[in-house]
Amino acid sequence: MLRVQEMPIFSNTASHIYAYLDDRNKGAMELAAIILQDPNLTAKLLKVGNSPYYNPSKQKMNTISRAIVVLGAEVIRELTLACSFFEAILTSSNKERANREIALALHAAVQARELAVIVGDTSPEEVFIAALLHNIGHIAFWCSNNPQARKIHELIERSGLRSSEAEKQVLGFSLRDLGKRLGKSWHLGGLIEEAMSRPEAADSRIRAVTMGHKICEALKAGGDSASMRDCLSKLAGMTGKTTDELSERIEKSTRQAIQIARQFGANDASRFIGGGLAVARAADEEADAKPDKKQLQIQILQDISSHISGAIDLNVLFQMVLEGIHRGVEMDRTLFMLLTPDKHTLKEKFSLGWQKPVGGEKIQVHNSEAQANLLFGALNQSEGVWQYPDQQPTLYTAQIVERIGRHPCFVFPVHAENKAIGLIYCDRSINGLPLSGEDFTAAKHFAKQAHIGLTLYRMKAH
CATH class of the missing domain: 1.10.3210.10 (Hypothetical protein af1432)
Structure with missing residues (x-):
C-alpha cells in the first residue's frame, strides 16, 4: 500500500x-x-x-x-x-x-x-x-x-x-x-x-x-x-x-x-x-526573477547565434528555434515539419507542448485534398502567415482539423536554396490567449534564424 x-x-x-x-x-x-x-x-x-x-x-x-x-x-x-x-x-x-x-x-x-x-x-x-x-x-x-x-x-x-x-x-x-x-x-x-x-x-x-x-x-x-x-x-x-x-x-x-x-x-x-x-x-541571496518575454527572446537568440557560429548541428538548431518560439513567444504548441522528397507529405520532426503521450505517433499531413490546406498553402508563402479559422475556413480541411484542430496560428515556411523543405507551426490552443502582431514579428524572427543557420550550414558543407 x-x-x-x-x-x-x-x-x-x-x-x-x-x-x-x-x-x-x-x-x-x-x-x-x-x-x-x-x-x-x-x-x-x-x-x-x-x-x-x-x-x-x-x-x-x-x-x-x-x-x-x-x-x-x-x-x-x-x-x-x-x-x-x-x-x-x-x-x-x-x-x-x-x-x-x-x-x-x-x-x-x-x-x-x-x-x-x-x-x-x-x-x-x-x-x-x-x-x-x-x-x-x-x-x-x-x-x-x-x-x-x-x-x-x-x-x-x-x-x-x-x-x-x-x-x-x-x-x-x-x-x-x-x-x-x-x-x-x-x-x-x-x-x-x-x-x-x-x-x-x-x-x-x-x-x-x-x-x-x-x-x-x-x-x-x-x-x-x-x-x-x-x-x-x-x-x-x-x-x-x-x-x-x-x-x-x-x-x-x-x-x-x-x-x-x-x-x-x-x-x-x-x-x-x-x-x-x-x-x-549563509543566507540565499539569489533572486528567482523570471526574465520578461523580450529578455528571454534575446537570451535564446544568443544561444542560436553561438551555435550557428561554430559547427552546426541542424537538429540542435531547429530545436533551439522551436524552443525560442515556444518559451520566448509563449506559444502553447510549436511544431517543425519536414517535406518528404515527393513533396506530398509533411512529417513532424520536433514538437513542443502537444498533449500526447511521450513516444506517441508523429503528426503527418498529406497534400491529398482537392484544395490547398492550411500547411501546404503556407509552403507557397515567402515569409509566413497568420491565419484565423473564421477568415480562411477552406484552409482548415478535415485532415487539418483532425491532426491539428481549428485554431488561430502562425505558419512559417522553411526554405533552403529558395525551395521549401518544411515549416514551423505554432498556436495558443491550450490557454486560448490571443495572438498579437508583436508575437508574429518575434516568431518570424526565430523562423528566420532557422533559414540563416541552414544557409550557413550549406555554405560550410561546400
Missing part, C-alpha cells in the same frame, strides 16, 4: 526522463521535448546548469537544447531527479523531517561524486544518482504525508529508540527495507540497487556511495570527532590522499551542496547540510 499509493517522489517528467535515458534509441532532442513540457523544471535546470558547479567553463546556456549539448544527458538526469526531490518537499506535512532527509541525500550525493572524481571513476554522475537515491525509502516516506510518520516521530522522541527500531515497531519494517522494495518496483537498477543491497561491498563505486553518506554522518558528530577521524582514515586508504587534503575537499563539497540546494529553491533543506560547519549559516 505504501509503495503504490503514497510515494509520489518522481514527477511524471522525471519518470519519463529516467525511462528515456535507458532507451538507447532516443535522441537528445526528444529529451529536450520532454523537459520543455514542464516550465518549472525548465527554469530550474537552466538556473542550476549555469552555476559554476555544473558549468565551470561558464558557457552560458539559455535553452534546454544547448544545456543538453554542453552538460550531457547524464547530468541532465541528475539535475531532474534532484528537482523532483525538492518538489516533493512542497507537498509534505512533515516538512522538517522531509527537508532533513533530502538535505542528507543531496549532501551525500555531492560528497560521493567528489570521491568518484578523486579515484578516477568514468561516470561520477552515476555515482551521484546512486548516492542521491540511496535512502529513497526514507525520502519517499517522509514526503508522503503518511499518518504513520507522526507515530514514528513521537516514538523516537518519547522512548529514545533508534529510527530503524521505531520504524519497525510502527510499520513492521524499516525504511531502508522500503527503499530496497521501491528500487525494485521503480526498476532503478544498476549501481542504485547494488549500493542498496550490498552497502558493505568492496566495489569502489559502491564504496563511494556509502562513504558519501558516512561523511555526512561524521560531520553531524563534528569535524574533530572520533567518527570523522575514522571516516578520514578510511577515505585516505581509499583515495591515497592525505587527511588534510580530504578535509578541505569535504568542506568544499559541503559548500557546493548548500549552493546547489539553494539554486533549486530549497532554502530550508540547505540549512540542514553540513552539521555545525560555518558555511551553513
Whole structure:
C-alpha cells in the first residue's frame, strides 16, 4: 500500500526522463521535448546548469537544447531527479523531517561524486544518482504525508529508540527495507540497487556511495570527532590522499551542496547540510526573477547565434528555434515539419507542448485534398502567415482539423536554396490567449534564424 499509493517522489517528467535515458534509441532532442513540457523544471535546470558547479567553463546556456549539448544527458538526469526531490518537499506535512532527509541525500550525493572524481571513476554522475537515491525509502516516506510518520516521530522522541527500531515497531519494517522494495518496483537498477543491497561491498563505486553518506554522518558528530577521524582514515586508504587534503575537499563539497540546494529553491533543506560547519549559516541571496518575454527572446537568440557560429548541428538548431518560439513567444504548441522528397507529405520532426503521450505517433499531413490546406498553402508563402479559422475556413480541411484542430496560428515556411523543405507551426490552443502582431514579428524572427543557420550550414558543407 505504501509503495503504490503514497510515494509520489518522481514527477511524471522525471519518470519519463529516467525511462528515456535507458532507451538507447532516443535522441537528445526528444529529451529536450520532454523537459520543455514542464516550465518549472525548465527554469530550474537552466538556473542550476549555469552555476559554476555544473558549468565551470561558464558557457552560458539559455535553452534546454544547448544545456543538453554542453552538460550531457547524464547530468541532465541528475539535475531532474534532484528537482523532483525538492518538489516533493512542497507537498509534505512533515516538512522538517522531509527537508532533513533530502538535505542528507543531496549532501551525500555531492560528497560521493567528489570521491568518484578523486579515484578516477568514468561516470561520477552515476555515482551521484546512486548516492542521491540511496535512502529513497526514507525520502519517499517522509514526503508522503503518511499518518504513520507522526507515530514514528513521537516514538523516537518519547522512548529514545533508534529510527530503524521505531520504524519497525510502527510499520513492521524499516525504511531502508522500503527503499530496497521501491528500487525494485521503480526498476532503478544498476549501481542504485547494488549500493542498496550490498552497502558493505568492496566495489569502489559502491564504496563511494556509502562513504558519501558516512561523511555526512561524521560531520553531524563534528569535524574533530572520533567518527570523522575514522571516516578520514578510511577515505585516505581509499583515495591515497592525505587527511588534510580530504578535509578541505569535504568542506568544499559541503559548500557546493548548500549552493546547489539553494539554486533549486530549497532554502530550508540547505540549512540542514553540513552539521555545525560555518558555511551553513549563509543566507540565499539569489533572486528567482523570471526574465520578461523580450529578455528571454534575446537570451535564446544568443544561444542560436553561438551555435550557428561554430559547427552546426541542424537538429540542435531547429530545436533551439522551436524552443525560442515556444518559451520566448509563449506559444502553447510549436511544431517543425519536414517535406518528404515527393513533396506530398509533411512529417513532424520536433514538437513542443502537444498533449500526447511521450513516444506517441508523429503528426503527418498529406497534400491529398482537392484544395490547398492550411500547411501546404503556407509552403507557397515567402515569409509566413497568420491565419484565423473564421477568415480562411477552406484552409482548415478535415485532415487539418483532425491532426491539428481549428485554431488561430502562425505558419512559417522553411526554405533552403529558395525551395521549401518544411515549416514551423505554432498556436495558443491550450490557454486560448490571443495572438498579437508583436508575437508574429518575434516568431518570424526565430523562423528566420532557422533559414540563416541552414544557409550557413550549406555554405560550410561546400
